Amino acid sequence: GAVVSQHPSRVICKSGTSVKIECRSLDFQATTMFWYRQFPKQSLMLMATSNEGSKATYEQGVEKDKFLINHASLTLSTLTVTSAHPEDSSFYICSAISGGTEAFFGQGTRLTVV
Amino acid sequence: AQSVTQPDIHITVSEGASLELRCNYSYGATPYLFWYVQSPGQGLQLLLKYFSGDTLVQGIKGFEAEFKRSQSSFNLRKPSVHWSDAAEYFCAVVTHNAGNMLTFGGGTRLMVKP
Numbered sequence: 001g002a003v004v005s006q007h008p009s010r011v012i013c014k015s016g017t018s019v020k021i022e023c024r025s026l027d028f029q030a031t032t033m034f035w036y037r038q039f040p041k042q043s044l045m046l047m048a049t050s051n052e053g054s055k056a057t058y059e060q061g062v063e064k065d066k067f068l069i070n071h072a073s074l075t076l077s078t079l080t081v082t083s084a085h086p087e088d089s090s091f092y093i094c095s096a097i098s099g100g101t102e103a104f105f106g107q108g109t110r111l112t113v114v
Numbered sequence: 115a116q117s118v119t120q121p122d123i124h125i126t127v128s129e130g131a132s133l134e135l136r137c138n139y140s141y142g143a144t145p146y147l148f149w150y151v152q153s154p155g156q157g158l159q160l161l162l163k164y165f166s167g168d169t170l171v172q173g174i175k176g177f178e179a180e181f182k183r184s185q186s187s188f189n190l191r192k193p194s195v196h197w198s199d200a201a202e203y204f205c206a207v208v209t210h211n212a213g214n215m216l217t218f219g220g221g222t223r224l225m226v227k228p
Contacts, residue, residue, distance in 0.1 A: 006157070034215065043204065043220045044158075093157055095216070103208075103216055105150075105158040 002028045004096050006106025013084055013113055021079045021109045023094030029074035030096035034103065035067075038091040047092075050077050084113040116141040118207050120219035127195050128227045135190040135222050137205030145207040147188040148216070149179055152202045161203075164188060175199070200226045 003026040013019045023033055032051050036044040048064075050056040050071035058064045066088075068080040077096075081088055089112050095103040117140045127133050139145060146165050150158040162173025169181040179190045188205060205219040 004157075041223075043218045044216075046215060046217075049215060091155075095158075102148075102160070102163065104160075107157040108155070110155060 002026075002096075002098070002104045004030075004094065004104045004106045006094055006109055008109060009107055010110045011112070013111070015085055015113055016083055018080055018082045019084055019111060021081075021092055021094075021111075023077045023079070023096065023106050025075045025096045025098070025104070028096075028098045028104075030077070031074065031099055033071055033077040033094055033096045035069060035077075035079050036093045036095070038093060038108075040091075044093060047079075081111065084111070086113045089113045116145065116207055116217050118205055118217055118219035120203075120205055120222050122222050123220065124223045124225065126225040126227060129197050130194050133190075133192045133195045133199070133224070135203050135205075135224070137188045137190065137219055138186050139188065139205075139207050140186065141207065144181075144183065147179075147181060148206045148208070149173065149177070149188075149190045150204045150206060151175075152204065152221075154201075158204065161190070195224075195226055197226045197228065200224055 005024045007022045035047045038044045047062045048056045048058045050069050052071050052074050056069035071077040093108040094106045097103050119138045148163045149161040152158050161177045162171050164171050164181045172178050177192050181188050203222045206216045
């Protein structure tokens, strides 16, 4: 199947700093990418949907100024957590689709804000 | 709006025993249905999917699932569980009017006793 690479897998940052997470589709062009957040022992909550070359669509309750999403090419989307705080600590997962309905997931990024 | 329910938060089975994980969805038409598995600190791996046709679908790792329209269910089964199957399992749906966005159930944590 198609491969989606997410980097970094783990990151620890200081409160107030920004962190960028990358999501790359390695062997296909992703027309749409999704960003999810997962709290411990909970399900995945969709944060935003991004289409290449256009602004991301954020789910209700997700601060677009805090979680900046850029989908500059058909193989790369980035999520930047700005001015991170301890409550932003979570597991972030991206997924990508290529015109069809099957989504391919990255390995996830464990963000810890100290 | 569509929703996915996984009634069992935790399930414990003995190695070698059979397994059934329940999934119910709420949607007016037949959605696309998926089962994913997530190991701790990892992304999601697709086990199987149902789009149309034969209501019994076979997946990887010996898993199968049966779509029952009358019950709005898509339960996951395995005849003999292995210790390596211990993980979190998510049922998900894609509805055609939601831009191919996945909606996840709450997840079921499977523990396997030796």
